[in-house]
Amino acid sequence: MKVQCSECGKKYQLHPDEEPSDFQCTCGGELELKIEKQPTFPNETSDKKRDESKKPEKDDKIGKPSKSSSGSFSGSILDSWKKQSLILIIAFILVFLIIAFNGTGLFKDLVITNVTAPSSGVRGNEVTIDTTLKNNGILSTGGFNVTFQLTPEKSSKNSIFLGKIRVTNLGGGENMHPDPKFTIPTNITPGNYYIRVIIDSDKEIAESDENNNEMYSSKQITIT
Numbered sequence: 081m082k083v084q085c086s087e088c089g090k091k092y093q094l095h096p097d098e099e100p101s102d103f104q105c106t107c108g109g110e111l112e113l114k115i116e117k118q119p120t121f122p123n124e125t126s127d128k129k130r131d132e133s134k135k136p137e138k139d140d141k142i143g144k145p146s147k148s149s150s151g152s153f154s155g156s157i158l159d160s161w162k163k164q165s166l167i168l169i170i171a172f173i174l175v176f177l178i179i180a181f182n183g184t185g186l187f188k189d190l191v192i193t194n195v196t197a198p199s200s201g202v203r204g205n206e207v208t209i210d211t212t213l214k215n216n217g218i219l220s221t222g223g224f225n226v227t228f229q230l231t232p233e234k235s236s237k238n239s240i241f242l243g244k245i246r247v248t249n250l251g252g253g254e255n256m257h258p259d260p261k262f263t264i265p266t267n268i269t270p271g272n273y274y275i276r277v278i279i280d281s282d283k284e285i286a287e288s289d290e291n292n293n294e295m296y297s298s299k300q301i302t303i304t
Contacts, residue, residue, distance in 0.1 A: 081093070081094045081096055081098070081113070082094075082113075083100045083113055084112060084113075085104065085105035085109040086109050086110050086112050087107055087108070087109030087110075087180070088105060088107045088109055090105055090106070090107070090285045091144035091209065092105075100112060100113060102168075111268055116220070119127075122154060139192055145207075148193060158291070164193060168218045179280065185269070187217045187218050187219035187252070187288075188215065188219055188221050188252075188285055188286065188287050188288065189215065189216035189217045189288045189289050189292070190213070190215055190216075190217075190221060190250065190279045190280050190285060190286050190293060190294070191213075191214050191215075191216055191267060191279065191292050192211065192212065192213055192214075192279050192293075192294065192295035193212045193213075193214050193255070193276050193295075194210065194212035194213055194276050194295075195209065195275055195280065195295050195296065195297045195298075196210035196211075196297060196298075196299075197208070197209065197273075197274070197275040197297035197299060197300065197301040198301055199301065199302065200301060200302045200303070200304070201264050201301050201302070201303050201304075202264065202303070202304055203264050203265065203266045203267075203268055203270070203303060203304070204226055204263065204264065205263065205264060206240065206261045206262065206264075207262060207264060207301070208259055208260070208261050208265050209222075209228055209242075209259065209261075209262065209275055209277070210257075210259055210262055211226075211257065211258055211259060211277055212255055212256070212257055212259070213226065213247065213250065213255065213256040213257075213258065214250075214254070214255045214256070215252055215254055216250065216253070217252050217287070217288065218252040219252050219255065220249055220250065220252060220254070221249060221250045221251075221285050222284075222285065223246065223247065223248050223249060223283050223284065224246075224247055224250075224279070224280040224282070224284045225244055225246055225280070225281050225282050225284070226244065226245050226246075226247060226258070226277065226278065226279050226280075226281060227241075227243075227244045227277070227278045227281035228242040228243050228244065228245075228260065228262060228275065228276070228277055229241055229242055229275070229276040229277075229278070230242050230264075230268065230273040230274070230275065230276070230301075230303075231273060231274050231276045231296070232271065232272070232273055232274075234274055234276075236276070236298045237275060240265065240268060241265075242262045242264075242265075242275070243260065243262035243263075244281070245258055245260050257268075258300070266301060270303055270304050271302075271303060272300040272301070272302050272303075273300055273303060274293065274296045274297050274300050274301075275296065275297040275301065276295075276296050277294060277295050277296075278293060278294045279293045279294070280293055281293075284293040293303065
């Protein structure tokens with residue numbers, strides 16, 4: 081479809097699905113449909129000439145008009161605003177999820193992966209407990225306590241307090257080997273005991289799993 085500027089007369093070529101009102105001339109003039117006169121032929125004109133007359137004439141001056149500057153500018157502002165709004169919404173959702181999950185402890189999980197008791201100990205003397213603590217979460221925990229007890233069986237029943245340590249922080253995915261030393265109580269009954277370790281024994285840390293915070297030594301210590 082051919083159109084022509086109403087001001088300067090410059091010609092343009094549009095696609096069939098494009099409207100002249102959506103464009104403007106480079107001079108700022110409005111575009112209007114160009115109506116061309118169809119050539120008339122005498123009766124004796126050959127079919128070949130009639131066919132050739134139907135071909136669009138070449139016009140080097142015909143070009144592609146530019147979109148209206150006002151429409152293009154407003155469209156670019158709208159697209160930019162949509163992108164910025166989407167980025168802000170995504171950022172807000174991520175911050176909200178991090179705060180919410182952190183508050184519920186989904187990013188923290190304290191566990192004990194090893195407790196090894198010495199084979200023997202004497203009342204009133206020190207023993208070293210080989211211990212490994214771990215944070216299975218992805219966020220640091222902050223401070224918490226770890227309690228150590230002696231128990232005649234793998235149960236909290238009849239447990240005897242051995243000692244407690246303070247951990248100031250345990251990062252996400254990190255391990256810790258405190259290996260504390262404690263003095264065996266002098267009033268304990270001689271015999272065989274398991275070492276029971278409770279991590280976050282005072283429930284200071286909100287965790288994703290609160291049921292995996294204790295562990296017993298696999299072998300007993302013989303106390304004399």
